Amino acid sequence: MATKKKKTKKTPAKKTASKKAPAKKAAPKKKTASKKPAKKVAKKKVAAKKAAPKKAAAKKAPAKKAPAKKATAPAKAPAPKKAASEVSYAKIAVSSQVPTVTLLDQGDHEVDLGEQLLSSPWTVLYFYPKDDTPGCTKQACSFRDHMNNLVGDGVQVLGVSPDSPADHRKFIEKYDLNFTLLSDSDKKLIGHFGLWRKKQYMGREYMGVERTTLLLKGDTVAHVWQPVSVEGHVEDVVATLGKLRA
Secondary structure, eight states: OHHHHHHHHHHHHHHHHHHHGGGGGGHHHHHHHHHHHHHHHHHHHHHHHHHHHHHHHHHHHHHHHHHHHHHHHHHHTHHHHHHTOSOOOOOOOTTOBOOOOEEEETTSOEEEHHHHHHTSSEEEEEEOSOTTSHHHHHHHHHHHHHHHHHHHTTEEEEEEESSOHHHHHHHHHHHTOOSEEEEOTTOHHHHHTTOEEEEEETTEEEEEEOOEEEEEETTEEEEEEOSOOSTTHHHHHHHHHHHHHO
């Protein structure tokens, strides 16, 4: 009877051993745990891929700014030209000759300039912008007031502007001018000496005559005033003429 009881005690021990067998199945749980870091790695890779477009966008950004800089460069290029709107022109050289042209005087008469210059030993040929304007009026009246002395020294005075013969006639009558004014409406003589140029007055740009005076011996330039300051100009012409004649 005692031996039978021992056998029955051993049999349940075997059953408990079979119950412990499923504990070995916990190993797969560790594998699933190892899969979790794998998912984190995947997330990092995805993040890395998302970061890549940001870098690409950062590289493209300067490329868009580059054309903007090129576009502004040409816009600044005209600035030197505007700042240099003072158009340069060639100075009239001493010893150069006056070209032979035919112009109309205040009476609508044709004047052969070559013949007119040779008719007097000395000629004051002065170019001015416009009749009956403040500076031009002051200059013309100053020549008028000194005309007796000039004519006595064998000097003739000829004024030249683009104004019409009719405008010259009114100008002469209004201020009782005692010398000839020539109309160079086509700018044949003015253009020859490069005196038609851009000018500025009170911030406004316009084309006009550069005030200039030539003292001629026959048809040859003996002295040049370019440009001319009206104040004291005729007195300077008279003094210079006296030096050249001495």
